[in-house]
Amino acid sequence: MEVKLIHNATEYQAALKRMRQLWGAAEGTPEYEEADILALVINKYEEEHYPIDDLDPIEHIKIRMEVLGLQPKDLVPYLGDKGTVSSILNRKRPLSLANIRSLHKGLNLSPEILIKEIILAA
Structure with a gap:
């Protein structure tokens, strides 16, 4: 496992490709650890080079x-189930706090961005 900082678009694309290969790795394995670290590196690069703060939480997802x-x-x-996923992605159902926690942990999405969904629904 060798994860390095991303400095350009070519390295970014390579990191995304590697993340796709690691997707679904079993927790506790070296591959899972690599995916977790790689997600942080990708997120840092995206925040610096592709700011999308004005998008709503569903667009971030x-x-x-x-x-x-x-x-x-x-x-x-x-x-949750396929129906819940569809309802959330189609903005018919707001994200719950449990959803936000799961998306943060599983997809490394910022909870601050996702919490906007709760605020917007109120």
Whole structure:
């Protein structure tokens, strides 16, 4: 496992490719540890080079899904059943605090960004 800081777009694309390969690694394995560290490095690069603070939380989730090559069914472990995932992604149901915690841990999304969903729904 050799995770380095990302300095340019080529390294960013390579990091995303590696993250896709590591996706779903079993917790406690070296691959899981690498994915966890890689997610932090990718997040740092994205925050510096692709600021998206003006997007709503659902758009942040959709962007992360695209970056990681995920489908809505891949969010079931974080959001609940397929119906719940669909309702949330279609803005028919707000994120719960439990959803926000799961998305933060599982997809390394900022809780500060996701909490906007609760504020906007109020």
